Amino acid sequence: MGLSIHPITILRALSTSLELSNGPGLSRHHWRTAMISLRIAEQLGIDDWQCQVLVYSALLHDLGASARWEEKRKLFSTEPGYNLRAHAEAGYQLLKNSPQLGMLAEPIRHHHDHWDGSTPNGKTGREIPLLARIINLADRLEVMIREDVGIFEQRPVILKKLHQLSGSHFDPDLLYALDQFAGQEGFWLDLVNPNYYQNFFRNLGEYIWMRFSMDDIINIADIFAKIIDATSSFTATHSRAVAEMSIFLSRIKGYSEEEVKAFHIAGLLHDLGKLAVPNEILEKPGRLTAEEVLIMRQHPYYTYRILEQINGFETIAEWAAYHHETLDGTGYPFRIRGDKLSLGARIVGVADVFTALTEDRPYRTRMSLAQAEKIIRSMVAGQKLDAGVAADLFGQGQEAYLLIQKTYEENKRNLEESKMVGIGG
Template sequence: MQFNIHPINLLRALSMALELSTGGLSRHHWRTAMISGRIAEYIGLDEAQQQTIIYAALLHDIGAASSWEEKKKLHIFNTNNQEIFHHAEAGYELLKDSPQLGLLAEPIRHHHDYWDGSNPTRLFGKTIPIASRIINLADRLEVLLRDNVPIFEQRPDILSAIRKLSGIYFDPDLVKALHEFARQESFWLDLVNPHYYNNFFKSISSYGIMKFTVDDVINIAEIFATIIDRTSSFTASHSRSVSIMAAYLAEAKGYSSEEIKAMRIAGLLHDLGKLAVPNEILEKPGKLNEWEFAMVKQHTYYTYRILEQIDGFDIIAEWAAYHHETLDGSGYPFRINEKSLRLGSRIVAVADVFVALTENRPYRATLPLGRVEQIMQGMVSNRKLDGNIVADLFGNCQEAYGLMQASISDEVRKVSGA
């Protein structure tokens, strides 16, 4: 299986996951990428450099995606915040070994380095990668934008704040370039025009199509599974476990080796939309109130809307995002019933329930397998889960559970460096 993907569609979709908040999409990464691209083009960088800068800008805060507290700090213009370097290093660690996204690791690592060198990395001036210097300036400009104030009223104050930090926080040459092209009213109007984003992404789609094998996509999905599972101390291996179980059940249903790999991707990314749910809700020890449960229920909607943007992901998006739909049509968020619910989505649903019940959660301890089977058979009786898939699971439960536990042990060893 091979995916002919426009890289910008992939990066745009993954970037969208980083934009999720209780209020919907913030578009911080998208606007930062737009500003970065404008700076890079204006100073005459070649297309390959522009491409790297825009792609890195789209993922520049990837290291903060799991923590709502960290994300809040990033949207405050505070140059004395030493904690701002933590997520840059975390982003570097996430990407540095990726064959597909590794070239973005260094620009992201240094995107908050100060021009004068007063930062933990001790890089300064032109020893800081040009991509990082551009993203730093673009990122801080974006943070200064206020949605409730007319843009031309903001412009003088924004440029003044940037100018005061020239030669301290920012590259003076880049500040000069910004002031030159920022005389264009269209630059500011594009930033606050929500309909311009599609034009921006269309304009850079000329970078072309890259061929991604299914294994390439699995590697990228693994990175995002790590981010997703860090949102709660109780889900340290949840996405990988669902991936393993879903692949096991797909094999039992006779799926081809390539389809099984696609199922692994669906399992790894099934909870991508949980980045829209505050950590305190995911870790709440008691019963969720109505508003909190509504927040949780939106995660599968965002999973679908993010994944559907990626070329060739039509089926994967359904398998991943429909895991809370039920045979009786009472699931969420699309209320799909048995007639329209594909086998792949039913498989992910069974895998997700099994893994959740065998994990520690803030509101209960791990359940024994006998009790897990009892609960899941009850869900079959109530037409929540597919009985044939549940039968496949518990027909070989010890083998399936062993595979999942082995996967968790491997991940623990990898993280600990053992």
């Protein structure tokens, strides 16, 4: 496999996972905030590299809110008074130690700091990083765009509201820059034209050399695994444990090291689509209603649709997203049957079930190896899981069991840290 992928390709796809709560289907808050930010930056004459950092930051700017719906819902309010700093700080904490994305941490941390210093714990004026000031203005502009009113009817209203906050919330120089191109109809039409995004991303991809390797992508996927696992206290370290188990099982099957890395990524991201499921459902202690089950079962669909956007991720998307498909064709969301279900997907499927059974949950302690084996064997007999993969697993059952426990212990500390900054459950 040996992938080398442009950062934009990865970030544009992963940023859509941050949108999954905003009403039916996907909205485009992060993409559009990136587009507006870049226009402002170009107007200011910011260099190409800073423009890239700006776009990446804008594409992920609300990642600190994406695990908790309570936080996500606040982001789209145009009413003042919400504490928007918490998710900005949580985003910073998620990114600050990342070798690949650490440069986005500061702009994201300050993307709700008001120019006049009125944001609690925020900076003031030019102390606020320029990229953060730009995202702040772009973000608030984007939030005001309505789908049900013509864009030219909205334009004067939006500009007026933004100007009212110039010097208090926003850097006046940035509003001046915005005014220089706000008269262009094309700017506004691009924002509401769903076919324009493709061109935007293609043009962006052309002028930078940086590429992400498989190892880089593993690190980035790990950040997203933390976010996914923070959606529910029931699954505190689930994604990383599934990743470890997928690595373990793929090595037994003799996959190459590059392929094992792909399993690592597939494991970390297999539940990415859970960001589409409200916490109330993910954390419901009792039985789900029929309607809730349907919502819950959307998650592998979104995992697939997000990952398949990444060129070179065709196999990873399958391995990750088909973990609830079963050999008898009764799985979801695509009802893939028998030999259409690749070995990779079967491995992640077994890894997922084994991990779920052997991790602690708030409502029950972990099962013993023998109990887990019994359940998995009955699922094999019922054509739900692959017999060969299950045989591999229980051939080294004790090791596999210890691996889950080790992952669980290792992640406990990370989880406590993230709880401190408010992304945990």
